[in-house]
Amino acid sequence: MARYKKTKGSAPKRADGQIRQSQMITTYGPGAMVDLVNRSVVIGGLEHWGYGRDGFDALDDARLRRSLIPRLKALDPNLDLAPSGYFRMAPECDHMDASPRVGVRALEFPRWFVCQGCRRLARAAEGFEQKSGRYRHQCSRNKTAHAVPVRFVAACKRGHLSDFPWASFAHEEGICDRPELYLIEGATGDVARIIVECRNCDSRRPLSQATVLPFECSGDRPWLGGRAANEPCRLKLKLLVRTASNAYFAQVVSAVRLPEPDPDPLTLRLRQKDIWDILQHATSIEQVQSFAGIPRIASAIEGHSMEKVFAALEKERGAGTTASERPLRSAEYERLTNAPTERPGLLADEGAEFAAFEIPPERADLPAGAQRLVIVPEYREIRVQVSFSRFDSVSANLQGEYDYGRYSVHPAVLTLPTGNEKWLPAAEVRGEGVFFELDLDAVIDWEQRDEVKERTELLLRAFEADGRGDDFPGARFYLLHSLSHLLLTAVSLECGYAASSIRERIYCAPAVDDEDKGMAGVLLTTGTTGSEGTLGGLVEEGRRLRHHLRQAWELGRLCSNDPVCAAHDPAAEASDRRLEGAACHGCLYVAECSCERFNRYLDRALVVPTIGNDPALAFFRERP
Incomplete structure (x- = not known):
């Protein structure tokens, strides 16, 4: 991240910061803004990733590649993936001996700085001088202060990013001949008390008026390079806080590494x-x-x-490969539900990327409503970043894939579509897991209950009022997602792993006919990107599924925020949680790194009986 030279006979300087390789496809991928010690930068696109003489570590997965190519084409017709080396780990740098040839180059952004002394607001190159790696401002003859990056920028929903138009915003009726801007902030941080003023013409304007800007986006993509990387855009610019949680949403697609089946x-x-x-x-x-x-x-x-x-x-x-290709999670679900039976002494092959064994019914001790228990002692998952968005996250479909062709606003790309970088950044997770499947006949019967249909209509009305433009996932997904969160919390209390280190993977698909009853299963996994695996605690606790289902049932029965939580009406006009039924921080919300849907589409009333709701809503009406 930082550029420096190692002088002879002196210890090398340390870098301004460090980013883990796995974070380069999520929080700090191309286009993300990162705060360094003295300035702020935007992570460069794939053209700015250098691997040096050692080359890159390939994480190719043919099944995931076949799934992504048509979706990339929907995002931009010029996007494609190379025949090999199409998924790559982020470059690994030596922070004690950094080189511009190896690593990810970051570009300074924003280019406007504010003086910490007098609050002068100007472009770094025009209003401040650089000394010892920091910008300084001569506030007066006897006072010098440091300048820091301004914390407000401008962006649009397509991911474009630019400096906030400070001069145009401060002057509503035309910019004066010699703007002298200052950013005055109140003690509370309220945007209504943040004033942009020009002391040359005495123009003043509160930042609260920047929520709706009259300026069109210029299509700036600074993470890809200079002006040549810009593209046409007709959306309006919006004010964005650099460090806000809605400044960067990575679209990551993952697939379990399944070994190719033996040919007939x-x-x-x-x-x-x-x-x-x-x-x-x-x-x-x-x-x-x-x-x-x-x-x-x-x-x-x-x-x-x-x-x-x-x-x-x-x-x-x-x-006919494309036509016959199974969706990502359908193929994984089929492999999990057809896993061989676990037998004494049966171990996974040495070096196996994936191994799953079904626990026999006499040892699984499953309650009514649960159909299958599968342990996954060897688990590898490849995660690939495809794009990113700002302000709003983009939802994947039930297969965990992004249908870019039906989005009104496309997310931003990681590389120039017409460039030579035909690959995507990726990370591989190694660990273990436990999979359980609900009784599909019981799920279908539950979906046919009048009480469940009425609840589904309520959730659908709230979903439509939210106006996200996605497909409604259905009551089956709400059931599986809520049960997953309850079970994740219950298992984490005994398996030895923190709840934030356990991740869900939901397999859900509606029934089509009597032969195709859809999917209804949950895979809980734990793993890391920097080691060979885990310690087996999740697998061993997974064998006690009935015990953990009982604990989950008790956790879901009563919330510390009841009866307010249980009585929440997502379709109510005053509701600020349109995508959740009976769900809140006191019962169902988990760490966002564990949840596939940002703690959305949750309703514990569909899993267990809750206060004030009809018990017939609950799939597990009785304690397992």
Whole structure:
């Protein structure tokens, strides 16, 4: 982050700050603003990431790549991913011997500074002098004070970022010939008491009037470079506090590293060189039939119909891959629900990236409503940042994927779409987990209750009043999400890991017909990006699912904020929590690093009986 030279015979200076590699795809990714000791910077785009002679650490995952390519095209037609090296860890730097060639370059932003002495407001290059790495201002003949970055900038919902138009804002009726701006702040920090004034013409204006700006966004993208990186934009600029929680929302897509399934015997025979050299040219079933007269071909496809052989050829050639690709979480759910049964002495293969075992029913001791318990002793998850937004987060669909094509405002990109950087920053999490599945028939019966339908209508009205523009996730998701938070809290009390170190992964899909009953499961995981794994505490506690479900049931029955929490009406005109039913900081909210949905779409009344609500709403009406 900091540039410095190591002089001969002296100890090297330390960097201004440090950022973990895993944080470079979440909190501090490209386009994020970061406070250093004496100034503020914006993290550079992928063009500004350097890996030096050692090169990058690739975290490629073909399944996730296939899922992301069409979504990147919807974000910008010029975005693409390379055939290899398309997911990369952030570069690792030596903070004791920094080099501009290795690491992520940060660009100074904002460019306006304010004097801590006299409150003079000006561009750093125009109003202040730089000395010893800091900007200074000569307030008077006998007084010199340091200048610091102004804490207000301008941005739009597309992620564009620019300096706040201070001169234009202070002068409502035209800028004077020699602006001399000052930023006067009150003791309370209230924006109504923050005044921008020009002492040349005596113009004054409170910052509270900046909530609605008449200025159009110029499409600035300083994290990508200079003016050449700007793009047209017709949105209005909005005031943004650099360090506010809504200044940066990273869109991260993750996928569990699933080993590719072993090919069937027919595919193995078709892959033999002498067989493949002939059959790879077959473009129809009739051509396959004509090749069947060759003895070695006839021996390879013996016992299989011509239609099956041609389908295997098409799959091997890669034709129709996009059409047949399973959504991310559907493929993971299928693998989890078809995990082999755990047996004494059965261990995961050495070096395995993923291993899951179903606990037999006689040992799982599952209560009514729960159908399957699976432990995951070997777990790896790849997380990739795709884009970012400001002011509002962008919701993923139930598969954890972003449908950019249907958003009215597209998020910002991490690299120039027409540039040469055809990769995305990524991190790999290694750890363990426990998965449980609800009884799908019980879930469907619960969804058909009149009380649940009425509650769903209430939540839907509140969701529509919120005006987010996303798809309503449905009562099934509210149930799974709320149950996940309750169980996460209950498990963390005994598993040895803090609640903030446990993360949920929800598998939810509505029923389609009697054959396809959708998905209804939750995977709780814990892991890190900097070690080989964890200590097994979550897996061992997962075997006691009934015990933890009982604890979760007790936790959800009563909230410290009841009856106010239980009686919350999200559709009420005065409600400020449109996306939650009976949920608050006293019962369901967890650390945001543990939750996939920023503590939204929660309602414990759908899980357990609560004060003032019909017990028929609860999926677990009786204590497990």
